[in-house]
Amino acid sequence: MRGFAGRIWRERGGRTGVLLVALVLFIALILPFATPDPNKIDVPARFLPPSLHHPLGTDNLGRDLLARVTVGTRSALWIACVVIALSMAGGLALGVIAALSGRLVDRLVTGFCDIVSAFPSYILVFSLVALYGAGLGKLVVAIALAFLPQFARITRSQALTLRHRPFIESARLMGLPATTIIRRHVLPNIVGPVIVLASMNIPSVITTEAAMSFIGLGVQPPQTSLGTLIRDGYVFLDQSWWPIIGAVAVLAIATLGCTLLGEALRDVVDPKLRREP
Amino acid sequence: MTSDFSRRHFLLTSAAAGLVPFALGLPAARAAAGGTVTLRLGDDLSNLDPAYRVGTVEGNILRAVCQQLARFKPGSLDWEPDAAKTITQNSDTEIEFELNPGQMFHGGYGEMTAEDVKFSFERFTKPDKTGAMVPYADDFAALDHVEVTGTYTGKLILKNPAPAIWTIGICDASGTILSKKAFEALGDKVATQAIGTGPYLFKEWKAREHVILAANPDYKGADTAPFAELTLKPIVENRTALLALMAGEVALTETDVTAEDELAKAKANGIETLKIDGIDYTWIAINVQKGPLADLKVRQAIRLGIDVQSILEGAYGGKVGRANALLAPALLGYWADAPVYNRDPAAAKALLAEAGQTGISLTFTCLNDAISQATAQIVQANLAEIGITLTINAIDPGAYWAMGSGDASKDLDLTLIPYTSKFDPGFQTQWFVSAQVGVWNWQRWKNAEFDTLHKEAGSTLDKAVRQEKYVRMQQLLDESASCVWITHGAHLFGYAKTLKPVMLPDGTDWQLRDFAPA
Numbered sequence: 001m002r003g004f005a006g007r008i009w010r011e012r013g014g015r016t017g018v019l020l021v022a023l024v025l026f027i028a029l030i031l032p033f034a035t036p037d038p039n040k041i042d043v044p045a046r047f048l049p050p051s052l053h054h055p056l057g058t059d060n061l062g063r064d065l066l067a068r069v070t071v072g073t074r075s076a077l078w079i080a081c082v083v084i085a086l087s088m089a090g091g092l093a094l095g096v097i098a099a100l101s102g103r104l105v106d107r108l109v110t111g112f113c114d115i116v117s118a119f120p121s122y123i124l125v126f127s128l129v130a131l132y133g134a135g136l137g138k139l140v141v142a143i144a145l146a147f148l149p150q151f152a153r154i155t156r157s158q159a160l161t162l163r164h165r166p167f168i169e170s171a172r173l174m175g176l177p178a179t180t181i182i183r184r185h186v187l188p189n190i191v192g193p194v195i196v197l198a199s200m201n202i203p204s205v206i207t208t209e210a211a212m213s214f215i216g217l218g219v220q221p222p223q224t225s226l227g228t229l230i231r232d233g234y235v236f237l238d239q240s241w242w243p244i245i246g247a248v249a250v251l252a253i254a255t256l257g258c259t260l261l262g263e264a265l266r267d268v269v270d271p272k273l274r275r276e277p
Numbered sequence: 278m279t280s281d282f283s284r285r286h287f288l289l290t291s292a293a294a295g296l297v298p299f300a301l302g303l304p305a306a307r308a309a310a311g312g313t314v315t316l317r318l319g320d321d322l323s324n325l326d327p328a329y330r331v332g333t334v335e336g337n338i339l340r341a342v343c344q345q346l347a348r349f350k351p352g353s354l355d356w357e358p359d360a361a362k363t364i365t366q367n368s369d370t371e372i373e374f375e376l377n378p379g380q381m382f383h384g385g386y387g388e389m390t391a392e393d394v395k396f397s398f399e400r401f402t403k404p405d406k407t408g409a410m411v412p413y414a415d416d417f418a419a420l421d422h423v424e425v426t427g428t429y430t431g432k433l434i435l436k437n438p439a440p441a442i443w444t445i446g447i448c449d450a451s452g453t454i455l456s457k458k459a460f461e462a463l464g465d466k467v468a469t470q471a472i473g474t475g476p477y478l479f480k481e482w483k484a485r486e487h488v489i490l491a492a493n494p495d496y497k498g499a500d501t502a503p504f505a506e507l508t509l510k511p512i513v514e515n516r517t518a519l520l521a522l523m524a525g526e527v528a529l530t531e532t533d534v535t536a537e538d539e540l541a542k543a544k545a546n547g548i549e550t551l552k553i554d555g556i557d558y559t560w561i562a563i564n565v566q567k568g569p570l571a572d573l574k575v576r577q578a579i580r581l582g583i584d585v586q587s588i589l590e591g592a593y594g595g596k597v598g599r600a601n602a603l604l605a606p607a608l609l610g611y612w613a614d615a616p617v618y619n620r621d622p623a624a625a626k627a628l629l630a631e632a633g634q635t636g637i638s639l640t641f642t643c644l645n646d647a648i649s650q651a652t653a654q655i656v657q658a659n660l661a662e663i664g665i666t667l668t669i670n671a672i673d674p675g676a677y678w679a680m681g682s683g684d685a686s687k688d689l690d691l692t693l694i695p696y697t698s699k700f701d702p703g704f705q706t707q708w709f710v711s712a713q714v715g716v717w718n719w720q721r722w723k724n725a726e727f728d729t730l731h732k733e734a735g736s737t738l739d740k741a742v743r744q745e746k747y748v749r750m751q752q753l754l755d756e757s758a759s760c761v762w763i764t765h766g767a768h769l770f771g772y773a774k775t776l777k778p779v780m781l782p783d784g785t786d787w788q789l790r791d792f793a794p795a
Contacts, residue, residue: 041658043584043591060651061591134645134672216645221654221669235647237516238539239594 007268014264020257027250028074035067039222047240056246060236065229069246072226075219076254079140080205084198086144091151092194096182098152099159109156113149121146125208129217139218143208147201154197158190192269199262203255210251226251306528306773309794313506314776316792317518317530321485321511325471327453328400328411333785336450338509341490341789342383343453343473344498346374346394347443351779351791354607354700356448359498360389360474362429364447369438369738370421372447376429381495383478386459391431395423396457398433398446416451417442438736440743441701449699449786476502476790485511490789503793522548522771529772529792531784535594540771547774553784554598555766556605558705559695561656563759566721567690569634576758578628579691582663583656583761584620592651593764600762602751603705607782609740610702610747616755625663638666642680643693645671652693652763667691684715692719693763698783702747703735709754720759727753 008014032038042062050057056065098109116124121143128142162168162185171181206226212218213227221228226247233244306315323331327339340348344360358364364374380389401417404410419439424432435442446452459472471479476498477490488509492502510527512518518530523543532540540550561583569575589599602615629635641656643649650671657667680686698705707713710731711723727750734746754760768784779791 039654039658041587041591041655043587043655046591060594061654130673133676216650216671216673220671221650222657232647232651234516235533236535236594238519238533238536 004268008261008264011264011267013260014267017257017260017262017264020253021261024073024077024250024254024257027070028077031070032067032074035070036064038063038067038071038224040064047236047243049240050242057240057242059229059232059243060239065243065246068224068229069226069250072224072229072247073250073254075223075225076206076209076251079136079143079209079225080202082140083143083147083205083209084201086140087147087201088151088194088198090144090148091153092155092187092190094148094152095155095157096159096186098156099163100178100182100186106156109152113152116145117149119146121204121208122211125212126217129212134217134220136219136223139209139212143205143212146208147205150197150201151194154193155190158193159186162186162189196262196266196269199258199265202258202262206251206254206258226254306522306525306775309775311503311505313508314504314792315508315510315527316789317521317527318488318509318511319518319531320513322469322482322488324468325479326467327397327450327455328405328413329468330413330450333787337787337789338479338488338490339450339453339471339473340475340786341477341507342471342475342479343455344380344389344475345452345454346376346447347452349448349781349786349788351788352781354444354782356443360454366738367432370435372433372435372442374431374433377497378429379497380474381497382456382459382474383472383493383495384459386456386462386472389454389456389474390428391423391425393454393457394431395425396460397453397455398423401446401451413451416446416449420446438738440738441703441735444700445704476500477507480506487511500790502790507789507792519771522773525773528776529770529778531768531770534596534767534769536771537596537769540769543771548771549774551770551772551778551780553768553770553780553782554605554607555764555768555785556607556698556700556783557696557766557785558600558603558605558698559693559763559766560600560603561761561763562689562692562694562720563761564686564689564691564719564721565757565759566687569632569637570639570690572632572634573758574628574632575634575637578625578632578663579660579665580618580758580761581621581628582625582665583659585618585761585763586620587659588652588655588763591655592648596769597764597767600765602762603709603754603760604702604747604751605698605765608698608700608702608705610734610744610751612748612751615751618761620659622663629664635664636666637664638668639690640670641667641691641693642670642672642677642689644677644695645673649693649695656691656693680719681717686715686719686721689719694719695766697785700781700783702743703731706731706734706747706750709750720757722754722757722759724753724757 009018040063045058045062046060048054048058054064056069059065094109098106124146125142129139132138168181168185171185209218209225210227213225214231219225219228229247230244233247237244318334320334322335325335325339330336346359346361346364347356348359350357360376360380361374362377366372376389376391382389398417398420399422401411401414402420419435419437419442421434421436424434426432456472460467463470469482476493476496478493480491481489490507492505512521515532519532519536521527522530540548563576563579564570585599589595589597601617602612604610641653643653653669653671657669660667708717710728714721714723730746730750734743737743770778772778775795777793777795779788781788
């Protein structure tokens with residue numbers, strides 16, 4: 001394999017990351033077609049041990065755990081993608097505006113980022129959800145807000161280095177509108193590090209969402225997420241241990257896979273950051 | 278000299294050493310006479326002032342540190358004199374007492390007198406320094422005043438006959454007798470320092486670490502403290518507490534009823550199990566004023582559409598019994614012949630058809646704990662089968678209990694409610710009267726006969742008459758189809774076999790002064 005993908009695949013970490021992420025994608029996107037209704041309650045069949053019919057067993061309401069894990073994984077990935085898309089879009093916009101506008105706007109944007117970053121992400125998300133109420137939409141916005149400053153900062157710093165580069169000066173002298181300069185010349189040159197940051201943040205978003213759902217502030221029943229599955233498994237741990245296993249394993253695989261893939265991506269995009277063996 | 282003891286070896290050795298106690302079986306904590314025993318508290322203390330106490334944790338400690346005129350006998354709802362040498366009900370509205378002489382308050386605050394009784398009880402009948410009544414004012418709502426007739430003698434003069442004053446006033450934590458002198462000297466410190474005359478004295482409270490009660494050397498009663506010290510350790514999380522019990526760190530803990538099998542397996546390690554059926558009540562309240570729910574047939578359909586047995590199995594692990602009415606079997610007023618509504622989707626659908634209601638969409642509000650959410654999901658699935666769409670609104674306790682003010686309950690449809698109980702049935706029925714609509718009557722059901730019966734049953738001393746009235750009240754509730762009763766709950770305790778714990782029949786009131794070595 002050659003090129004970008006080939007360079008990731010040649011890295012041991014990158015190869016592992018690709019395989020693990022592929023496994024998670026399989027669980028989230030393909031497996032649901034082969035599993036029963038994840039919300040079908042069958043109380044007499046509760047806490048059935050793993051079997052051919054229920055490969056991960058059943059939960060306290062007799063629901064198939066494999067089906068619920070697949071839906072939970074899909075939910076985690078979907079939330080991660082939406083959160084990253086929102087925070088990346090917001091961060092790109094704010095970062096570019098800060099870098100290319102006047103000093104006042106720059107100070108306002110950096111001040112906003114400093115204030116948001118001053119709170120640990122869990123505390124910030126927890127506070128926002130406590131303030132505005134639980135629910136998937138609110139959770140997504142809260143997590144996106146917590147991750148936004150990272151994107152704004154990296155965009156701003158990248159854009160600042162480009163600001164006085166000859167090709168930007170030339171474009172400006174040619175009378176191109178600012179939006180065109182940003183679209184054609186700034187964004188393509190800063191998108192690489194931003195994508196790397198996005199890939200590195202996916203595991204954090206997944207665990208943040210799982211943590212919020214674990215304490216009941218995230219995904220609400222009957223919808224499920226890895227966090228709610230782990231919480232339910234934990235609550236009924238004295239009655240059966242298997243409900244917790246599937247969700248914990250997928251959470252571990254997803255975060256590990258995304259982290260390894262993100263690191264490999266970073267090494268490929270920016271070889272200066274490559275770790276010495 | 279070099280060592281080949283690598284980090285890997287170190288980790289392996291440490292792990293092996295750590296596992297040895299588990300492999301050998303962990304010893305339970307020992308509770309020996311005259312020694313120290315450590316018990317788990319479900320929560321840390323908040324306020325030790327009896328009139329402002331927050332929960333049963335404070336009440337349990339207060340009853341060990343302070344005396345009452347009369348107290349519940351160990352494990353029973355019968356009472357016996359405690360600080361009083363004699364206490365008798367002279368008439369419907371007069372209770373006379375004589376204190377034992379020589380009962381000394383801890384910390385050198387002198388001897389208990391009838392003035393202390395008057396001070397302790399009348400605090401509940403007057404506004405405090407902020408002008409508000411104390412939170413537990415209802416416990417002595419019937420008390421007019423305390424008449425002091427001598428150093429050790431006095432009379433409780435009631436406004437009206439009030440049988441509940443014995444069980445929720447005199448014998449409960451509100452009835453603990455404080456030192457007037459200590460109270461005035463300590464000021465706000467009474468919230469963190471209990472001064473009493475009981476068998477234990479309040480030695481130390483380190484927030485979130487422990488509470489230590491030490492044997493009171495000056496205690497004159499027959500039931501002297503069997504332990505030199507009781508250490509009470511707040512552990513909020515039940516599973517953590519269970520592990521602490523298994524590890525011998527605590528000698529007693531309450532835990533989730535679902536852990537019954539796990540506790541039974543620990544018997545070989547010296548852990549005993551105590552299960553007490555509760556008197557609390559969890560039910561689904563149906564707002565009789567809201568849209569289609571105003572139709573009796575719709576409410577009856579919902580009652581027939583919900584599979585309570587599945588809720589007990591799925592949400593409670595089959596470890597609690599079913600409630601068929603408001604009052605638990607242990608209480609006066611228990612309705613033994615209450616109808617049992619088993620799930621009947623066909624009948625439920627027929628009722629909805631009769632009511633001409635189709636495509637009903639409702640919200641199910643509940644707390645966001647696992648049991649409540651499991652219940653909500655079962656109800657959601659049950660009602661979907663009879664054509665009712667349910668949206669679950671699981672909210673945190675702060676927001677949930679805030680619905681008890683500002684008429685917030687008017688927007689509720691179905692609500693899963695867990696209420697705690699006291700030993701007098703009037704405490705339970707008070708939340709269902711018309712005046713509670715907009716406060717704690719989330720069914721918003723009003724019935725003049727119910728209101729009258731509540732008033733009458735709360736002011737007669739004749740047990741047979743009270744029994745009849747409380748049963749009739751529950752029949753009225755049943756006819757309204759505004760409540761789907763789930764369970765009275767149960768309390769499960771694990772304890773070291775060397776300890777003999779004593780609880781009142783509700784399972785939440787611990788009689789710490791009666792705990793003894795087995």
